[in-house]
Amino acid sequence: MSGRKVTELAQYGKRMSLLLRSLDPLAVAAGADIPDAVTIEGVTLSRSDLLGAATSVAERIAVAERVAILAEPTVRTVLAVVGCLLAGVTVVPVPPDSGAAELTHILTDSGAQAWLGRALEGTDLPVVPVRTHARSWHQYPEPPAETTAFILYTSGTTGPPKGVLLSRGAIAAGLDALADAWSWTSKDILVHGLPLFHVHGLILGLLGPLRVGSPLVHTGKPTPQAYAEAGGTLYFGVPTVWSRIAENPDAARALADARVLVSGSAPLPVPVFERLRELTGHAPIERYGMSETMITLSTRADGERRPGWVGTPVRGVETRLRDETGADVAHDGENIGGLQVRGPMLFDGYLGRADANAASWTDDGWFITGDVAVIDPDGFHRIVGRESVDLIKSGGYRVGAGEVETALLGHAAVAEAAVVGVPDDDLGQRIVAYVVLRADVTETELIDHVAHQLSVHKRPREMRIVDTLPRNAMGKVQKKLLA
Structure with missing residues (x-):
């Protein structure tokens, strides 16, 4: 971790309070409940349900350093993730469709000591059960901001997946920047049906509501009908989801009462953007990020939204473009350059990969995203794609x-x-x-x-x-x- 990043996290740690701020045990003890904090698998958990059950999980794994969680969209997954965060235990999310070689690599490379909740077959790790009806009211001190919260595995163009180290402070900084950009408050109801093993569904889609205090409705599968029936104010989707909604006028029109529609993880086709605006009355917010950086660019709830553009840097982020020689690229909306970023929400490096870490950072502390982009004179960014x-x-x-x-x-x-x-x-x-x-x-x-x-x-x-x-x-x- 660079000296600049350590300083940023130390400063942020003083401000962030609880990472999962809405689960403040003092508020629960005082009777200030949120009756619909999380709805998933058709089950609704109140704030006290979630805190009590997750604390029970924390008591069983508090001595561990790292545990693997099969990241299915279930109540058990939510309780397992929250329990680990309460106890300061690092989470290794495992995609449910992991193949044998990928699974072996993730478990071996991460050093996971056990499965928490359901395990995939073919592994020798012990399994710690998650009991959904158990409750505990033990209180844990908030771990330091630099504590690693997650090791997320991300695939490159060659070699096995790399473990991305995300700290508690980086996550808090990233979520607070999005709350600012999207005017996201406890009055919102977030709806999505995204997987819980990536930044989009897990960090933004689960931890975001638990930090902001907005209820979450996870639809299981992100179907147009499920989104239309959820009654949310803030919706997350990938372009495939929004394309299907745009092809279903009745479902799209049901989102007219929402406040913000957010698209990410891949470029949103311009025709889908325009069709959504026509049917819902909302121009979607587009944003850009990576497992390594979380979200660094976004259009704003109170700002301009251009189809095909991902907006400006969120709070605390700086960006620049460089050509193959390392020279500056003009911000003229036309010239393409390699995108480099820095900010408090960036990761702490790849686990055990000194070679990849050295190749990913410039000598003056900027992360090389591997993406190419253009920036216009107003600071708006358009992502062209992967440089490779x-x-x-x-x-x-x-x-x-x-x-x-x-x-x-x-x-x-x-x-x-x-x-x-x-x-x-x-x-x-x-x-x-x-x-x-x-x-x-x-x-x-x-x-x-x-x-x-x-x-x-x-x-x-x-x-x-x-x-x-x-x-x-x-x-x-x-x-x-x-x-």
């Missing part, structure tokens, strides 16, 4: 895959699009588009459409029609499987 797969160097030009995808999605016949660069003896890289169609159209027509929307050199040289695009659990297209 989304920055295409074709015929001497630098082309962002994202802008080509956006142009393709603007054609009425295109339902989904993914653009990659493939090796080409003449051009260096050839722009190739994979598209899922909703109506018949010729390849030539789509290529010409892009050429008219953008510069001619940005047109795809080849179109490949597919039935589906490979996506991960958060809806991100896995381009390495295409290329």
